[in-house]
Amino acid sequence: MGTMSDASAVRGHLWVVGLGPGDLAWRTPEASAALAAADHIVGYETYVQMAGPFRPDQTLHGSDNRVELDRARHAFTLAAQGARVAVVSSGDPGVFAMASAVLEALDGASDPAWHAVELTIVPGLTAAQAAAARVGAPLGHDFCLLSLSDNLKPWEVIENRLVHATAGDFVMAFYNPISKARPWQLGRAFEIVRAHRTGEAVVVLGRDIGRPDERIRLTTLADVRPEDVDMRTVVLIGSSTTRLIPRPEGGEAWVYTPRFYGK
Amino acid sequence: MGTMSDASAVRGHLWVVGLGPGDLAWRTPEASAALAAADHIVGYETYVQMAGPFRPDQTLHGSDNRVELDRARHAFTLAAQGARVAVVSSGDPGVFAMASAVLEALDGASDPAWHAVELTIVPGLTAAQAAAARVGAPLGHDFCLLSLSDNLKPWEVIENRLVHATAGDFVMAFYNPISKARPWQLGRAFEIVRAHRTGEAVVVLGRDIGRPDERIRLTTLADVRPEDVDMRTVVLIGSSTTRLIPRPEGGEAWVYTPRFYGK
Numbered sequence: 001m002g003t004m005s006d007a008s009a010v011r012g013h014l015w016v017v018g019l020g021p022g023d024l025a026w027r028t029p030e031a032s033a034a035l036a037a038a039d040h041i042v043g044y045e046t047y048v049q050m051a052g053p054f055r056p057d058q059t060l061h062g063s064d065n066r067v068e069l070d071r072a073r074h075a076f077t078l079a080a081q082g083a084r085v086a087v088v089s090s091g092d093p094g095v096f097a098m099a100s101a102v103l104e105a106l107d108g109a110s111d112p113a114w115h116a117v118e119l120t121i122v123p124g125l126t127a128a129q130a131a132a133a134r135v136g137a138p139l140g141h142d143f144c145l146l147s148l149s150d151n152l153k154p155w156e157v158i159e160n161r162l163v164h165a166t167a168g169d170f171v172m173a174f175y176n177p178i179s180k181a182r183p184w185q186l187g188r189a190f191e192i193v194r195a196h197r198t199g200e201a202v203v204v205l206g207r208d209i210g211r212p213d214e215r216i217r218l219t220t221l222a223d224v225r226p227e228d229v230d231m232r233t234v235v236l237i238g239s240s241t242t243r244l245i246p247r248p249e250g251g252e253a254w255v256y257t258p259r260f261y262g263k
Numbered sequence: 264m265g266t267m268s269d270a271s272a273v274r275g276h277l278w279v280v281g282l283g284p285g286d287l288a289w290r291t292p293e294a295s296a297a298l299a300a301a302d303h304i305v306g307y308e309t310y311v312q313m314a315g316p317f318r319p320d321q322t323l324h325g326s327d328n329r330v331e332l333d334r335a336r337h338a339f340t341l342a343a344q345g346a347r348v349a350v351v352s353s354g355d356p357g358v359f360a361m362a363s364a365v366l367e368a369l370d371g372a373s374d375p376a377w378h379a380v381e382l383t384i385v386p387g388l389t390a391a392q393a394a395a396a397r398v399g400a401p402l403g404h405d406f407c408l409l410s411l412s413d414n415l416k417p418w419e420v421i422e423n424r425l426v427h428a429t430a431g432d433f434v435m436a437f438y439n440p441i442s443k444a445r446p447w448q449l450g451r452a453f454e455i456v457r458a459h460r461t462g463e464a465v466v467v468l469g470r471d472i473g474r475p476d477e478r479i480r481l482t483t484l485a486d487v488r489p490e491d492v493d494m495r496t497v498v499l500i501g502s503s504t505t506r507l508i509p510r511p512e513g514g515e516a517w518v519y520t521p522r523f524y525g526k
Contacts, residue, residue, distance in 0.1 A: 025296065028388070030288035068522075094395045096522075100403030103519035107508050115511045123388050123396040125291070132357045133384040140363030141416075142424055144407040144433060153404075153524030157432070161405055164431030168424040170407060245370050248378045256366035259331075259359075261416030 012079030012117045013037075015086045016093045016102050018124020019051055021210035026125050034122050038086035042075045043098070051088045068098060072105035080113035092126040096147045096175045127234040128173035131206025134216050136245070136254040138204055138236050141261070143171035148178070148185050155185065162189055166196040171242060171257055174235040178226055186226040186235075193237060194221055202238035202255055205229060218244075218252045275342035275380045276300075278349045279356045279365050281387020282314055284473035289388050297385050301349035305338045306361070314351045331361060335368035343376035355389040359410045359438045390497040391436035394469025397479050399508070399517040401467055401499050404524070406434035411441070411448050418448065425452055429459040434505060434520055437498040441489055449489040449498075456500060457484055465501035465518055468492060481507075481515045 015034035020026040035041070038058065041048055045062035054060060063071050072087065079085045089098035099121050106114060132139045144165045150158060165172050172193070178186040193201075199222025207215040207230070219228065221237060229235055241261060245254040278297035283289040298304070301321065304311055308325035317323060326334050335350065342348045352361040362384050369377060395402045407428045413421060428435050435456070441449040456464075462485025470478045470493070482491065484500060492498055504524060508517040 020291075023293075025293035026291050026386070028283075028289050028291055030286075033288070092392055094392060094400045094402050096403070099396075099400035100519050100522050103399050103403075103508060103517055104521055106517070107506065107519075112511065119517075121396040121399065123289070123392045125386055125388065126392075129355055129357060129386040129389075133362075133386040136366050136384060137357045137362035139357050139408075140359070140366075142407065142409045144405065144428075144431075145402075146405045152522045157524050161431040161433065164427035164433075165407075168407075168427030168431075169420070170424065170427075243370065245366060248375065254366055254369070254382075256363050256370075258367055259363050259415045261420050 010082035012082045013084045013120070014075055014079040014102070014117050015120045015122055016099045017051070017086050017088050017122045018092045018094070018097070019047060019088055019090050020124040021091060021127055021130040022050065022208070023210035026130065026210055028122070028124065031122050031124060034086050034120070035088075038084050040078050040083055040085045041088060042071055042078075042085060043088035047088045047090050050090065068101035069105055072098065072102040075102065076105055076109065076114045076117060079117040080111065092124045094121060094123055095126040095145065127175070127206065127209060128236065130209040131204060131216065131234050131236060134206065134209060135204050135218070135252065137256040138202070138238055138242055139171055139173070139257065140259060141171065141239065141241065141257040143173065145173045145175060147175045148189055149176035149182065150185060158185070159188075159192060162192040166193045169239045171239045172237045176231065177229050177233060177235050179231045186229060190221070190224060190226070197221060197240065201240070202242045202244060204236040204255060205233050206236070207233040209234070216252055218255065273345035275345045276347045276383070277338055277342040277365070277380050278383045278385055279362045280314070280349050280351050280385045281355045281357070281360070282310060282351055282353050283387040284354060284390055284393040285313060285471070286473035289393065289473055291385070291387060294385050294387060297349050297383070298351070301347050303341050303346055303348045304351060305334055305348060306351035310351045310353050313353065331364035332368055335361065335365040338365065339368055339372065339377045339380060342380040343374065355387045357384060357386055358389045358408065390438070390469065390472060391499065393472040394467060394479065394497050394499060397469065397472060398467050398481070398515065400519040401465070401501055401505055402434055402436070402520065403522060404434065404502065404504065404520040406436065408436045408438060410438045411452055412439035412445065413448060421448070422451075422455060425455040429456045432502045434502045435500045439494065440492050440496060440498050442494045449492060453484070453487060453489070460484060460503065464503070465505045465507060467499040467518060468496050469499070470496040472497070479515055481518065
């Protein structure tokens with residue numbers, strides 16, 4: 001089955017591998033198997049390190065963070081020659097990560113050998129799920145995941161989505177909330193949400209969840225400040241029904257959004 | 264650390280375990296470890312079977328599907344006596360599943376022994392991620408997950424969320440799309456989305472993804488009918504930017520939502 005590449009009698013394989021949020025206990029067996037099967041590991045240097053250790057016969061291709069499309073094209077070039085290639089991504093590659101970049105590369109490709117590559121998307125736990133699990137079940141009811149990065153989409157599109165996510169009383173998770181190059185967007189996002197949601201709404205800040213420096217902080221929509229957040233933080237904002245349960249041992253409360261709506 | 268239950272010198276442990284979408288390759292090591300550590304396995308009968316096999320020393324408590332809160336209370340009763348209890352859920356327990364029910368049970372509990380139980384939410388891949396991975400990266404940009412069940416929330420809340428998710432041009436995933444007791448809601452949901460989104464919008468129907476009878480079907484917003492969907496199907500609806508790439512070997516196309524917005 002499948003069209004063979006002209007360049008090789010062996011059909012190459014490209015896995016887009018979700019490493020999950022960092023903790024090996026959260027990496028799926030499918031992801032581990034794909035990493036073991038690959039001859040070449042391609043990805044942002046930090047994620048390539050996170051994906052290891054690797055065998056001496058495996059070739060690592062670490063690159064800078066801002067070159068997703070180049071990285072995807074490099075992976076297809078290798079796989080089109082019959083190689084077994086893993087493109088690694090933290091979290092779920094299908095959620096604001098490498099799977100879209102890989103398909104963008106394929107979409108624009110005229111070489112039939114690229115289209116003949118066996119392509120497998122290996123899903124993984126994403127940051128919002130990891131942060132949610134640490135505090136309870138804030139995503140227990142209807143929710144949205146939004147990227148606040150306006151590098152590739154106009155800020156007006158993001159504002160419009162924030163307005164509607166707020167008016168729809170969705171729980172929200174913000175990815176790419178802030179960076180040195182995007183200093184004001186998160187503050188503006190909080191303003192939009194505050195216009196339609198009570199200041200008591202629960203806010204969860206999850207930083208590096210599943211990594212050694214993991215940190216969870218609970219606050220409220222009234223109190224949260226952009227300075228509390230950095231690019232390694234996922235921001236969860238509760239809906240009108242999201243509730244807290246104090247923990248007897250102290251520490252942060254449990255947070256959950258009930259399955260029922262209204263009192 | 265932690266308050267001891269009066270009933271026991273041993274602090275009980277309750278894990279709310281996400282089994283993932285069915286395929287063992289998608290079950291995390293954390294989930295497998297929790298299942299191995301538990302003395303009691305509590306859950307909807309089908310998921311208890313899916314979670315096995317178990318050792319003879321483990322006690323299984325399978326129950327009917329509609330008794331989440333009873334099941335959660337039963338699990339706390341066991342754990343408050345010092346037992347090690349796993350409540351199992353398919354997918355991610357934090358996404359329209361058992362974690363909210365478990366926290367609802369805890370929220371209403373006056374027994375301090377319940378609050379002293381060590382509680383761990385074990386996240387898992389959810390159906391939308393599994394279906395998305397099979398077809399590419401439809402969730403590659405801002406998206407919403409909505410449950411269409413009006414068993415526990417008024418239908419007006421769901422309609423309002425559908426209107427805003429559509430107006431915000433979010434990709435959407437519908438959970439609990441239809442059942443014998445809820446026959447018309449999905450058709451009404453399609454009507455709402457059609458009012459603001461082109462009929463060419465991509466629709467992905469993923470049924471039992473990760474299980475032996477897995478089935479993926481691609482269609483469009485104009486063509487999809489409620490009869491195409493059952494309660495074991497997750498429905499993904501693309502945004503205005505979601506695109507298709509034909510696969511040379513035939514079969515369903517790749518689907519992805521690009522990271523960029525606009526042409």
